[in-house]
Amino acid sequence: MSARPAVVxxxxxxxxVDFERDRLPLVRVAGQEVRTSGAAAHAALQRAYPGITLEAFYEAFVESFREVNARRERDGIEVSAEERFERCFARLGLPETEATAAVRHAALAAHMGALAAATACPPERREVVRGLASRYRIGLxxxxxxxxxxxxxxxxxGFDSVFEVALISAEEGVRKPYPEIFHRACRALRVLPGTALFVGDSLGVDVAGARGVGMPCVWVNREGARPGPTDPQPDHTIRHLPELLSLL
Ligand SMILES: [Mg+2]
Incomplete structure (x- = not known):
């Protein structure tokens, strides 16, 4: 590292925090076994609408995701899960009433609960971040x-009150790799992008986004992927988070 970063x-x-897809509920949809949080959402929905099959729900669930993802990429914005579920329910032809909204909230909560239950955080990552927090200002x-x-x-x-600033795209309406969310974090921390260091696992989202605002970055390449010549170039590459300590 050439200079000590003002923030990490x-x-x-x-x-x-990892998403472990193989811990999502396993269901059979149209003859295929799939792991999906949609199974939990469907179970919540079916209590109010027993006639809606898992197949019908899953199709609307997947299509609503495709639809909002296309908007995210086209417009460079974040689309909230609430809006994705509104689109999913509209695809199912469900009327927009107070009762349906309550079911929609329950289905969204079940989906999020299934996703959250499939997350894991190896203790050494928490130790790295907590250790760095005693020496650096840190954000997310x-x-x-x-x-x-x-x-x-x-x-x-175990990351509560560790981050001085934590921006979540759903709350900001903007997302990585677009510059605005990086600039907002820098403004909140009162630093210039060039003096910060970004650490992330995605070349297309984290590395491209950081580079786009002139922020040095570390790529966590856990799978040992080989980036192509046209991929964004990180300043440093590590395989596991504890290796960050040798850079800082
Ligand atoms: Mg990531």
């Missing part, structure tokens, strides 16, 4: 479509 900013998912920028779940996971995995 972390990505959340798959950098600090996470792409996630539901702020309360992201914040609950920070607490659950």
């Amino acid at each position: 900013l972390f990505d959340l998912f798959d950098t600090l 920028i996470s792409n996630f479509d539901h702020g309360p779940t992201a914040r609950a996971l920070l607490t659950r995995h």
Whole structure:
């Protein structure tokens, strides 16, 4: 590291906290076994609408995700999980009444609960972050479509009150790799992007985003992937988070 960074900013998912897809509920949909949090959402929905099959729900659940993802990429914005579920329910032809809204909230809560239950945080990552917090100002920028779940996971995995600033894309309306969320974090911390260091696992989201605002970055390449010549180039690459300590 050429100069001591003024702040160290972390990505959340798959950098600090892992999603373990094989811990999601396993269901059979249209002859295929799939692991999906949609199974939990469907169970919540079916209590009010027993006629809606898992197949019908799963199709609307997947299509609503595709739809909001296309908007995220086209417009460079974040679309909240609430809005994704509104689109999912509209696809199912459910009327927008107070009763349906209550079912929608229950289905969203079940989906988020299933996602949260499939997260894990190896203790050494928490130790790295807590250790660095005694020597550096630290912050977090996470792409996630539901702020309360992201914040609950920070607490659950032992990161509460560690971050001076924690921006969740769902609460900001903007997401990585677009510059605005990086600039907001820097403004909140009163630092210039070039004096910060970003640490994240995604080349296309974290490394590209940090580079786009002139922020030095460390890529956590846990899978040992080989980036191509046109991929964004990190300043440093580590395989596991504790290696960060030798850079700082
Ligand atoms: Mg990530």
